[in-house]
Amino acid sequence: MRQGVGVVGAMLLSAGIAQAGGQSDEEILERLLRDRQQRVEAGELEGAALEAFDRTIEEHAGAKDAVFSGLYWYRDLDRAKATARREGKPILSLRMLGELTCDLSCANSRFFRTVLYANRELSAWLREHVVLHWQSVRPVPVITVDFGDGRVLRRTIAGNSIHYVLTPDGRVLDALPGLYGPRRFQEQLEAALRAHAALGQDPEASQLARHHAQRLAALEGELLRASLRAPSKHPSAAEAAPIAVGKSRVEAPLVRATTGEDPAALATLSLGPVQLDAGSLALMRTKLSPERARGAAFAAIVARFEDAIARDMANNELTYRPRILRRLLAAGPIDVEALNAWVYAEVFKTPDDDPWLGLDSGAYAALDPLAE
Numbered sequence: 001m002r003q004g005v006g007v008v009g010a011m012l013l014s015a016g017i018a019q020a021g022g023q024s025d026e027e028i029l030e031r032l033l034r035d036r037q038q039r040v041e042a043g044e045l046e047g048a049a050l051e052a053f054d055r056t057i058e059e060h061a062g063a064k065d066a067v068f069s070g071l072y073w074y075r076d077l078d079r080a081k082a083t084a085r086r087e088g089k090p091i092l093s094l095r096m097l098g099e100l101t102c103d104l105s106c107a108n109s110r111f112f113r114t115v116l117y118a119n120r121e122l123s124a125w126l127r128e129h130v131v132l133h134w135q136s137v138r139p140v141p142v143i144t145v146d147f148g149d150g151r152v153l154r155r156t157i158a159g160n161s162i163h164y165v166l167t168p169d170g171r172v173l174d175a176l177p178g179l180y181g182p183r184r185f186q187e188q189l190e191a192a193l194r195a196h197a198a199l200g201q202d203p204e205a206s207q208l209a210r211h212h213a214q215r216l217a218a219l220e221g222e223l224l225r226a227s228l229r230a231p232s233k234h235p236s237a238a239e240a241a242p243i244a245v246g247k248s249r250v251e252a253p254l255v256r257a258t259t260g261e262d263p264a265a266l267a268t269l270s271l272g273p274v275q276l277d278a279g280s281l282a283l284m285r286t287k288l289s290p291e292r293a294r295g296a297a298f299a300a301i302v303a304r305f306e307d308a309i310a311r312d313m314a315n316n317e318l319t320y321r322p323r324i325l326r327r328l329l330a331a332g333p334i335d336v337e338a339l340n341a342w343v344y345a346e347v348f349k350t351p352d353d354d355p356w357l358g359l360d361s362g363a364y365a366a367l368d369p370l371a372e
Helices: 005-014 025-041 047-061 077-087 107-117 120-129 182-199 205-225 237-243 245-259 278-286 295-331 336-347
Strands: 091-097 131-138 142-146 152-156 162-166 172-177
Touching (some): 091 107, 091 336, 120 278, 162 182, 172 336, 295 336
Parallel strands (some): 091 131
Antiparallel strands (some): 091 162, 142 152
């Protein structure tokens, strides 16, 4: 059964596009995007009508901001496997908190939509070479900060995401935890694609183990060559939080969640700079006020974001990813669901059996107890 086929079918008919039998979901998405572009250029789609058309595209594509990425996502892993087997492609499976279709999904998944999926070169590569799938691990917590003067800050907290590269039968070829720059992300996927081509669609366990060992050795060599990053000139909230120890124990989880920085372990290693392309910048502008989306203000936001991506990428690539590869080597053949449960519990520190996702530190906060 197609995703959102009723709504999309109605939109196709209203757009004058025949929904031909046997047409794939990816082809329907391409036709919707072409029709949108033509109608926008002709002045036939604007305002509320354009917003409704974009929502229909997102519903069918399975992702927020699909107008910028043009990517189709499966939400059923069995359907993704069937397509992967038929087309001879690996699966790129995203695991996340919240829903990729929602604006308030976990922070990393929102950043993926901007940094990775909206990148024009990378999105074209993804459409050509992999089958995309996403799955929610659990709902994402949302925090509201009321400043008492009418201003309210609403953010998601305590969420992390990971991309798995799977064989068509669902075995793990590789794992890319957290946020990456687009170039590094594509390079690692290209290496996984080469491994998939060499190993075939049904590799033996020993072949997968050799591949994981080779990836781990490459990362360990890179770790030895990585240069230390100089500390930032002005301390961030994450750097300031540990100074007052009692206060830090209560507030550190919120600082880490709302700023994207870890007070306990700020990344100091570097894999080089990250640069966002025109597609990513175009999407960024839609998420900012007009005053912040242009000129020096926008340039400063972009520069800070690119720097944060570079630091996060180094930590993910040189700290988290080797741990996951070692787990793959130690555990032998392991189901992706079992591996993912271990990653969220041991690497991301948000285990299934913790209802508070690490936000209840156990420290005294002089507040009423949390509801059980």
